[in-house]
Amino acid sequence: MSQLTYQFWGPTKVLFGAGQLNHLHEQQLPGTKALVVISSGTSARANGYLDRTLAELAQTGVKTVVFDKVQANPTKEQVEEGAFVIREQGCDLVVGLGGGSVLDSAKVMAMFAPQPSDDLWDYAGGFTGRRLPLANPGLPWVAITTTAGTGSEVDSSGVITKLDTREKIDVGSPNGFAAIAVVDPELMLSVPPAFTAYQGFDALFHSLEGHISRLSNPFSDMVQLAAITNVGTYLARAVTDGSDLEARTFLAFANTMSGYSMCTSDCTSEHAMEHAMSAHHPALPHGAGLIMLSRAYFQFWIDRHVCDARFVTMARALGKADASEPQDFIEALVSLQEACGVADLRMSDYGIRREDALTLAQNARATMGGSFPCDPAETTDEEIAGIYEAAWR
Incomplete structure (x- = not known):
């Protein structure tokens, strides 16, 4: 049943293994001011993951703004709000710190923020999306995963929900891969x-x-x-x-x-x-x-x-x-x-x-x-x- 041809494009640099978050500051980060995206819950702060990430970014000279409103099934409105913060704050980098919902949101915010539209669904599919081509390249982003569930750290789209039309769909672009992914199982020890x-x-x-x-x-x-x-x-x-x-x-x-x-x-x-x-x-x-x-x-x-x-x-x-x-x-x-x-x-x-x-x-x-x-x-x-x-x- 297996085909004998395939195409593979995986440009993400993966830092894999226990303690790898401690090596983020050694990487050449593709930006100088980052929106750091976390969930609306307390785990990233309570477990010290946010402080550690901010410290790693500070060592490289990257300034940070924290966005902490991502929910378990991220919505169009949450992603748009994060993208608007990127525009307002002049961020040129997005860092997702969390599970699949956070990483999906971060990568779609990075894609959407440089576009001329204020409506994410201009670039979405589903049955109400307008499927417009991107006018500008997305921003670079970094994935720091705290769960083992979605593989979102190495793929190019995110799952976003439009509540009023009940669409939960992939949104992204072929070039939406993270520049760097930190897969550190020490960050997963706290998952219930x-x-x-x-x-x-x-x-x-x-x-x-x-x-x-x-x-x-x-x-x-x-x-x-x-x-x-x-x-x-x-x-x-x-x-x-x-x-x-x-x-x-x-x-x-x-x-x-x-x-x-x-x-x-x-x-x-x-x-x-x-x-x-x-x-x-x-x-x-x-x-x-x-x-x-x-x-x-x-x-x-x-x-x-x-x-x-x-x-x-x-x-x-x-x-x-x-x-x-x-x-x-x-x-x-x-x-x-x-x-x-x-x-x-x-x-x-x-x-x-x-x-x-x-x-x-x-x-x-x-x-x-x-x-x-x-x-x-x-x-x-x-x-x-x-x-x-x-x-x-």
Whole structure:
């Protein structure tokens, strides 16, 4: 099933490993005044990560302005507000310090700030975006990730929500990569168990989906199997003991590899389906929504027998060494979810109704339609609705 051609463009310089934040000041930073983007929560300050980052930037002579309003599912308005601060303060660099939502916001702020428009959706897709070309190059940005979930430190777009139209979509440009990414697992030691699990499964699904995608190829196979193997080996350990630095390190590696999966392959419709869920229900954590969908989603493809050998390979990578048939993958996946305490998540707890299935299916295809051609085979809206119904609890 794997294609024998691929294109790869990954210009980000990655500083990977425990303690690497301490080496940021040794890098040649592409700016002199930075907007430092963090979440609206307290963790970046409480854990000292913000002060450490500001100190590293100060050592290089970079002045800083802090923007602390990014929420778990970043919105168009939050990104626009950050971009307006960049313009007002004359910043020529953006630094994202946080999880996937913060990094997504930072990279889109960097893209949008130099443009002549005040409306981010002039440069977005979905079903209301105007898809205008960028008038100016984006600003350079630096990613400092504090979670292992999205791979956003090494890809070029961010997921942004437009609440009034219920669009949760990728916004970005082909040149939107970070100049530098700091992947320091010491910054991930403070992530609580449930969110460690949600984020770890998000990284896992990037690679699982990419591995059954029509775009899979030798390069993507390599990084996907590395990610799947490391999540399968280390995620439950990190959930059980958040201070396990070895487990955190290998999860961080898996996360970055899943980011490269998106650069060389792509996610399939499972991600589009979850985006529809959290676009309608913004309190739903992205990783949790993916977990809710996962068994029914992958069972759908197993039942169609479109990539049987790939499911066996993924089952083995997840740790089921004796896997010999596609159904073994579901067993391995459920076993990992049980070990991480997330096997019983329910859509109904977030207000999702079974009768919403077709509405969600249509939203997924309308807003993230580019994911569906990556699927192993074509689907109808009714089939996608059927997956929602099978996953609903």
